[in-house]
Amino acid sequence: MKTAIIGGSAFTGLPEGYFEEMNVIDEIFPDTPWGKPSAPIEIVSxxxxxxxxxxxxxEVARIAPHKINYKANIWALHEINVKNIISISAVGGITKLMSPKNxxxxxxxxxxxxxxxxxFSDGGSISNKYIDFTNP
Structure with missing residues (x-):
């Protein structure tokens, strides 16, 4: 089962040389029905x-959050059979109880x-699936 890591503004690439057993297999930049993803997708072992x-x-964290082509990103990962996504984000804290490294x-x-x-649904052939935010 393929797993993808989506990096946030402070995580724009996998750390080269950090893991001895990490090798780049391929880099793809596919077209999707919604355009290109945010950056080329790196496939590593x-x-x-x-x-x-x-x-x-x-690639250099210059796309503002409201300008990210989320549909293209998710579609591109779907097209290469990714089944699990880990998303990493750097955010500011709102309480001292949530300190760095937690x-x-x-x-x-x-x-x-x-x-x-x-x-993804526009009422056409793709089914409408959503998260209910009534009771978060």
Whole structure:
């Protein structure tokens, strides 16, 4: 099962030379029905495990969050049979209880995606699937 890592603004590439067993297999920049993804997709082998990497904000983190072509990113990963996605983001903290080096799993969500499409479906052939935000 293929796993992709989508890197945020502070994670624009896999650390070269950090892992002895990491080898770049391929780099692809596919066209999708929604255009190109944010950057070329890197396919690497790490300890005989294939890992896919896509920098969400582009190769040098210059794409603003509201300008990211999310549909192209997800479609491109889908086309190469990615089944799992790990998304890494750097964010500011709102409490001292959440200090650096902690992993936080939110149980509430503030939805800032109100000015962009929420689904691949336009009412045509792709089924409409969504997350219900009634009780986050």
């Amino acid at each position: 790490l300890n005989k495990t294939e890992i896919i990497f896509l920098p969400r904000h582009g 992993i936080i799993i939110p149980d509430q969500i503030i939805d800032y995606t109100h000015n962009r499409d929420h689904t």
